[in-house]
Amino acid sequence: MTWNSPAEFFAMGGYAFYVWGSFGVTALALLIEPMLLKKRRSEVLRSLQRELSAKERSQ
Amino acid sequence: MNAFGVLSAVVRRDLLVALRRKSEVLTSLFFFVIVASLFPLGIGSEMDLLRKIAPGVLWVAALLAAMLSLNRLFANDHADGTLEQMALSPVPLGLLVSGKILAHWLVAGLPLVLIAPLLGLQYDLSPRALLVLVISLLLGTPLLSLIGAIGAALTLGVRGGGVLVSLLTLPLYIPALIFGAGAVEADISGLGAAGHLSLLAALLTLAVFFAPWATTAALKIALE
Amino acid sequence: MNAFGVLSAVVRRDLLVALRRKSEVLTSLFFFVIVASLFPLGIGSEMDLLRKIAPGVLWVAALLAAMLSLNRLFANDHADGTLEQMALSPVPLGLLVSGKILAHWLVAGLPLVLIAPLLGLQYDLSPRALLVLVISLLLGTPLLSLIGAIGAALTLGVRGGGVLVSLLTLPLYIPALIFGAGAVEADISGLGAAGHLSLLAALLTLAVFFAPWATTAALKIALE
Amino acid sequence: MLTATDLACVRGDRRLFSGLGFTLEPGAWIYLTGENGSGKTSLLRILVGLSPAEAGEIRWQGSAIGRLGDEYRKAVTYLGHHNALKEELTARENLCTGAAMAGINLDAGRADALLGSVGLAGREELPARFLSQGQKRRVALARLLWSESPLWILDEPFVALDVAAVAWLAATLAGHLAAGGMAILTSHQEVLIEGSTMQTLRLAA
Amino acid sequence: MLTATDLACVRGDRRLFSGLGFTLEPGAWIYLTGENGSGKTSLLRILVGLSPAEAGEIRWQGSAIGRLGDEYRKAVTYLGHHNALKEELTARENLCTGAAMAGINLDAGRADALLGSVGLAGREELPARFLSQGQKRRVALARLLWSESPLWILDEPFVALDVAAVAWLAATLAGHLAAGGMAILTSHQEVLIEGSTMQTLRLAA
Amino acid sequence: MSVITWKYASPQYFYPLAGKMIPWFSLLAVIFGAAGLWLGFFVAPTDAQQGEGYRIIFIHVGASWMSMFLYLVMAFWAGIGLSFNTRLSSMMATALAPTGAMFAFLSLWTGALWGKPMWGTWWVWDARLTSELILFFLYLGFIALQAAIDEPRRADKAGAILALVGVVNVPIIYFSVKWWNTLHQGASVSLTQAPSMAKTMLLGMLMMALCFWMYSVAVALMRVRAIMLERERHSEWVANLREVQP
Ligand code: HEM
Numbered sequence A: 001m002t003w004n005s006p007a008e009f010f011a012m013g014g015y016a017f018y019v020w021g022s023f024g025v026t027a028l029a030l031l032i033e034p035m036l037l038k039k040r041r042s043e044v045l046r047s048l049q050r051e052l053s054a055k056e057r058s059q
Numbered sequence B, C: 001m002n003a004f005g006v007l008s009a010v011v012r013r014d015l016l017v018a019l020r021r022k023s024e025v026l027t028s029l030f031f032f033v034i035v036a037s038l039f040p041l042g043i044g045s046e047m048d049l050l051r052k053i054a055p056g057v058l059w060v061a062a063l064l065a066a067m068l069s070l071n072r073l074f075a076n077d078h079a080d081g082t083l084e085q086m087a088l089s090p091v092p093l094g095l096l097v098s099g100k101i102l103a104h105w106l107v108a109g110l111p112l113v114l115i116a117p118l119l120g121l122q123y124d125l126s127p128r129a130l131l132v133l134v135i136s137l138l139l140g141t142p143l144l145s146l147i148g149a150i151g152a153a154l155t156l157g158v159r160g161g162g163v164l165v166s167l168l169t170l171p172l173y174i175p176a177l178i179f180g181a182g183a184v185e186a187d188i189s190g191l192g193a194a195g196h197l198s199l200l201a202a203l204l205t206l207a208v209f210f211a212p213w214a215t216t217a218a219l220k221i222a223l224e
Numbered sequence D, E: 001m002l003t004a005t006d007l008a009c010v011r012g013d014r015r016l017f018s019g020l021g022f023t024l025e026p027g028a029w030i031y032l033t034g035e036n037g038s039g040k041t042s043l044l045r046i047l048v049g050l051s052p053a054e055a056g057e058i059r060w061q062g063s064a065i066g067r068l069g070d071e072y073r074k075a076v077t078y079l080g081h082h083n084a085l086k087e088e089l090t091a092r093e094n095l096c097t098g099a100a101m102a103g104i105n106l107d108a109g110r111a112d113a114l115l116g117s118v119g120l121a122g123r124e125e126l127p128a129r130f131l132s133q134g135q136k137r138r139v140a141l142a143r144l145l146w147s148e149s150p151l152w153i154l155d156e157p158f159v160a161l162d163v164a165a166v167a168w169l170a171a172t173l174a175g176h177l178a179a180g181g182m183a184i185l186t187s188h189q190e191v192l193i194e195g196s197t198m199q200t201l202r203l204a205a
Numbered sequence F: 001m002s003v004i005t006w007k008y009a010s011p012q013y014f015y016p017l018a019g020k021m022i023p024w025f026s027l028l029a030v031i032f033g034a035a036g037l038w039l040g041f042f043v044a045p046t047d048a049q050q051g052e053g054y055r056i057i058f059i060h061v062g063a064s065w066m067s068m069f070l071y072l073v074m075a076f077w078a079g080i081g082l083s084f085n086t087r088l089s090s091m092m093a094t095a096l097a098p099t100g101a102m103f104a105f106l107s108l109w110t111g112a113l114w115g116k117p118m119w120g121t122w123w124v125w126d127a128r129l130t131s132e133l134i135l136f137f138l139y140l141g142f143i144a145l146q147a148a149i150d151e152p153r154r155a156d157k158a159g160a161i162l163a164l165v166g167v168v169n170v171p172i173i174y175f176s177v178k179w180w181n182t183l184h185q186g187a188s189v190s191l192t193q194a195p196s197m198a199k200t201m202l203l204g205m206l207m208m209a210l211c212f213w214m215y216s217v218a219v220a221l222m223r224v225r226a227i228m229l230e231r232e233r234h235s236e237w238v239a240n241l242r243e244v245q246p
């Protein structure tokens, strides 16, 4: 183990800003993208459902 | 509808059109980014040299980006007959024109101001110099839109106006370029940017009063 | 009419239109001149500095001038229905397109090559470097027209295409810029320009075979 | 009341017309005909004040239109060969922004109703570039429905319209005239507007 | 002979037509009508091969048009809503370069003669932007006079034409059909072509 | 006829298949990611010269690789779609572009954050960096072009031509920039590593790269499913999907 305490871990030997800046933004991007896709999917599904039920009602 | 209502309706309309063309808002910005990034490719990668030319290059890039988007300021409205309808509207044409210029700045000028610090980093500018760069652009880009509108109106309906407009506006842009790039340079070389910036502000004030009037006159001529 | 007859008819037609729009031939040139002259204004007038950035600035200016005129390559023909007629003509579209690209180079590229030495003098380049500059532009500007045609065809009928075209073509222009400016720089620094120039020629050959094909495909899509 | 006296128009080295005059009273309309290139479009552009006449003058309610300015522009609605539509905006947005630029507030509901009455129900949200030639013309004509101007000047309004739309436009014009409005139209087809006074003005080539 | 079988066209989420078919024999013409937006323009663009059909196929002299390529393009002359004129070029130059791009050599004398027969004598050297709406359409229609194609496909060719020009076009069409040509036209006006077989094709909205 | 059935049927059969594949790829991404992070933060020792700052490598390299790899895959699918007129392959290309652009951005971002402590500047005009930047622009061009065309079929074809032209251009850019740069100066900085740590480091890098790869597959499948629904909204198979029933 290279780290003696959590504080040391988070300090990253003085490079905290750079290391966490990189990992943080990457993590954020990798989390946000699937979330946006989920939203996109549910929006499509909702509009499809609306269309279908409108069609059923008109029949 | 009062004057303000009409103004905001025009601004909203133009922003809506720009957003619909999706790419439009972003591409003016990208042009700025790409031009600013091309120079190091042409010139080489010595940091010292790059830092020296940074204010000039960034300002020229902003100027070109603003200029390129001038074509779409009136040309589309002219081609599809909207401009005719504007000229025939009981609302003063100057008001409608001011709205269009404001919308142009929001779409083509403001984004440049916001992205400029990032491009400045590419050229290794100091935080202070970056701040001056942003302020100079904040004063300068509306000036570019206002002056450019005159050029765009003058070349309207003139075939090949797309390139002619640059010929007309570039000379008018030169004072903005000199004071804008000068401000950043003065800051870098420790001379203080205040003088340049206040001259830029003075030019802007002048243009706000003068340019919409000149633009309106030019448009009326183009429609004859 | 044989293939050559058709080709020359298309070239003549486009040159005629360009000449009729009077301003058109000159403005692309003036744009080049003005951009190349703006830099000393934005950057200051140290001769040493200017000489160093000269190849890059001149090449970037040429590139921007060539790019700006791309809009008019197909857009007018598209708007007035001529392009439709070309696509429906029994003459292969690739031939007509090659004619248009050639005409574009004659109007927007060749004049830049001819005026470049004059601008190079502004930046205090040596006669040898001027010669290399001219040769590099002579090889480079047709390349710019060929690659640009692809971008112009792809953005055809796409709203806001005028600015989108720069986004698409600028990345594709970069090798031309690097080898072109590189040739002049290499000559100035005594390394010999031959290598860069032959790479540029190789790229040109590649583009001559590949670009008209891609442009034709893109045009057919645009018309669908 | 619109009066024109002794109008002349020159294009290049060609004199399109001269000594042209007419008086248009409320409730009446002028049917302007003439061969292709006889100067109909040129005359209409002069009448609305877009281009200057070579000679002669135009008076609206007795005053020269150049001096009236905004007041005359408020009184006139003009529709040229072009439709003044933004291809990117939907039919509804085109209608609303068109009205706003004339200083008139048109909400989305009202706009939809107007689009419905020009036969574009269900196409309110389609960007104008997808509309067919005739549908574009219909959107352009919808401005007549919110216009409050007494004088309509229309350049070939029937072009590209199908039979149903032609009938609708004739009825709309009849209503406008019956309410004391005035109109000037050009057309190469015959136009029948019921219950109105028509004056024919023929330009010779 | 042109045969279309089972054509379908979809725009956005709207099905404009489907199961459309016809056979066009030499000497006959199709009068294509339908309301605004019923898909006439879309059908014509599919027939000339500019846009692909959603389903169905089109055969010229028995072979699919996609496979014929240049040969089919040589057989067809198309005129759309646009005139395909360069505003900067004179009427004569427009005619000559238009022909050159179709691989046909037209000298100035011949072009002037053709312009004369569409009623534009004396306007040969006027740049197209000065021509009136109807005069532009006439220049565009002059391409029918040098065309050697058996099949003419014309989208609203009568628009903007005055009475004389309409008569001229009808006579030209009659001549073309009498010589064994074929034509497909759209129009919102009634069209009368003497001594020819007409098929009416009505697109329902 | 059989070609046509096959062509038109594919999205219909691919849609549920993709749905089944997504969880597996996501799981793999999480596993590789966890392993990579553990190796990167807790097993790999501190670098002798760069201290802890070098740990950026674990994402930087993977992101850079993926950005280049995804461009190739995207161009491949686009080319297939263009030449065989298969809708599914074009949709695949469209689905890959945003993810590729994101990795190009991450490569630039992490590289910049690494460059500041190591080279003292956020950015230098070096061959690798420049070509990565241009790659990012190529992605943006592709996305912007497709977004600007509303007819999907046209957008597919136009995008495909651009992607193919770009693929010819990417190696040209890479070498041109490299040669251009060597004329001025040598390689700016090279990472020096103690040989002892090379192994764990390499393993960690590989794990993270695999994680990004699996992630890209999962996300591209998710996006392609959404695109299928949007584009084929009026087809029968979409109307019959269970998740669409009101
Ligand atoms: C914005 C800045 C940067 C960009 C755009 C960038 C881009 C890239 C690219 C595209 C690669 C993969 C290319 C290849 O494998 O040949 C890469 C790999 C790599 N980069 Fe960067 N980089 C940047 C900054 C840095 C910095 C500051 C460092 C370290 C001081 C660095 C170290 C590395 C290393 C060690 C590799 C892996 C090399 C290999 O496996 O061959 N990069 N980078």
Ligand SMILES: Nc1ncnc2c1ncn2[C@@H]1O[C@H](COP(=O)(O)OP(=O)(O)OP(=O)(O)O)[C@@H](O)[C@H]1O
Pocket (backbone or CB within 6 Å): D011, D012, D013, D014, D016, D034, D035, D036, D037, D038, D039, D040, D041, D042, D043, E123, E126, E130, E131, E132, E133, E134, E135, E160
């Ligand atoms: N510079 C010029 N030189 C000579 N003639 C010109 C010039 N500019 C315009 N013209 C002529 O002026 C006339 C303009 O006519 P205008 O457009 O008003 O006709 P119109 O009656 O509206 O015709 P249409 O029915 O075809 O729309 C045309 O005959 C045109 O040829």
Ligand SMILES: Nc1ncnc2c1ncn2[C@@H]1O[C@H](COP(=O)(O)OP(=O)(O)OP(=O)(O)O)[C@@H](O)[C@H]1O
Pocket (backbone or CB within 6 Å): D123, D126, D130, D131, D132, D133, D134, D135, D160, E011, E012, E013, E014, E016, E034, E035, E036, E037, E038, E039, E040, E041, E042, E043
């Ligand atoms: N993206 C889209 N979404 C929905 N509808 C569309 C879309 N694109 C086109 N349309 C519709 O397709 C039709 C196109 O018709 P087309 O231009 O072929 O008509 P037309 O018969 O030539 O009409 P006109 O007589 O007015 O010229 C129009 O009704 C239009 O509204």
Ligand SMILES: [Mg+2]
Pocket (backbone or CB within 6 Å): D040, D041, D042, D155, E132, E133, E134
């Ligand atoms: Mg007219």
Ligand SMILES: [Mg+2]
Pocket (backbone or CB within 6 Å): D132, D133, D134, E040, E041, E042, E155
């Ligand atoms: Mg139509």
